[in-house]
Amino acid sequence: MDITQIRYFLKTAELLNYSRAAEQLFIARQSLRQSIAALEKELGLPLFNNEHNKLSLTQYGAYLAVSGAEAVQAFDNMLAGFERFANRQTQLRVGFSVSLFPFILPDTTSALRSFEEQYPNIRLEVTHLTNDEAIEAVEAGQLDCACIIRMACADQPPLQHTLVTFDAGVDFADDSLLASRAEVQLCDLTGMRCIGMGSLEKTLRPVHQACLAQGVTLDYAPIHSTVDAFYQIRHGLAAAFDIYRPDAPGFDPRHTARLTGYSWEVGFLGSKACADRDAVTIFCDFWQHYAASQRPD
Numbered sequence: 001m002d003i004t005q006i007r008y009f010l011k012t013a014e015l016l017n018y019s020r021a022a023e024q025l026f027i028a029r030q031s032l033r034q035s036i037a038a039l040e041k042e043l044g045l046p047l048f049n050n051e052h053n054k055l056s057l058t059q060y061g062a063y064l065a066v067s068g069a070e071a072v073q074a075f076d077n078m079l080a081g082f083e084r085f086a087n088r089q090t091q092l093r094v095g096f097s098v099s100l101f102p103f104i105l106p107d108t109t110s111a112l113r114s115f116e117e118q119y120p121n122i123r124l125e126v127t128h129l130t131n132d133e134a135i136e137a138v139e140a141g142q143l144d145c146a147c148i149i150r151m152a153c154a155d156q157p158p159l160q161h162t163l164v165t166f167d168a169g170v171d172f173a174d175d176s177l178l179a180s181r182a183e184v185q186l187c188d189l190t191g192m193r194c195i196g197m198g199s200l201e202k203t204l205r206p207v208h209q210a211c212l213a214q215g216v217t218l219d220y221a222p223i224h225s226t227v228d229a230f231y232q233i234r235h236g237l238a239a240a241f242d243i244y245r246p247d248a249p250g251f252d253p254r255h256t257a258r259l260t261g262y263s264w265e266v267g268f269l270g271s272k273a274c275a276d277r278d279a280v281t282i283f284c285d286f287w288q289h290y291a292a293s294q295r296p297d
Helices: 003-015 018-025 029-043 059-086 108-118 131-139 205-214 226-234 277-294
Strands: 048-051 054-057 090-097 122-129 145-151 161-171 193-196 219-222 239-244 256-270
Touching: 003 018, 003 029, 003 059, 018 029, 054 059, 059 090, 059 277, 090 131, 090 277, 108 122, 108 277, 122 131, 122 277, 131 145, 131 256, 145 205, 145 277, 161 277, 226 239, 239 256, 256 277
Parallel strands: 090 122, 090 145, 193 219, 193 239
Antiparallel strands: 048 054, 145 256, 161 239, 161 256
């Protein structure tokens, strides 16, 4: 079985007439009949009924008409994508959440330069956005993919490639009511001003859902700059939803507690509307290997 046989079958299934199908395929009617017969022999099942010189699909033919069309479309998309790549026409619109800098992501400048050297046929258009803006741009098809951070949640599109996961934590100042707590729960944050790397609805979705379910009201505001967030935490202006990394340099258990039951994931969210998903996969695979190579053993 090859893609040409499937194309011949699909045209015959569409027109249900050998002569008309052969004419549109620019082949002899006999060649078309032989191709269909060979396909039926290979499958071991009839694809067409032929009663009184009138064609109709069998149940097997009806199934192949659907699955075969999907296979041909995927094949054509692959050829078109490869042609764009070979002709240096592949362009990826990539976003990075500013909330990832400078503590979570490795040096993006070096990584992007290395990618462009290894894949000169893929042109990158890189944009830096807030975490929520990056998610929204991918969902709207304005970006092909974006590197984001978000709390893990079952009822949202999965990351195409997860670079790293962390437990969730809460950072606070020395004089906070949470001082020296090893673990906190959402109810412990009631009445406190809280900040985080994005909105509750998009970046901290499971927290938002839990607040609604438990009747917890948070005085919450997104703070996209890590420098601003650090300032507010250290001056006792807010407690911050953050990653929990006891192995990180400068980690102080007096200022950070684990947020029970929550975790973060960092990685690439891909757009369903992307025309070059293979190129996105290449980019995400590269970044995954690059990020792993930058971590200390």
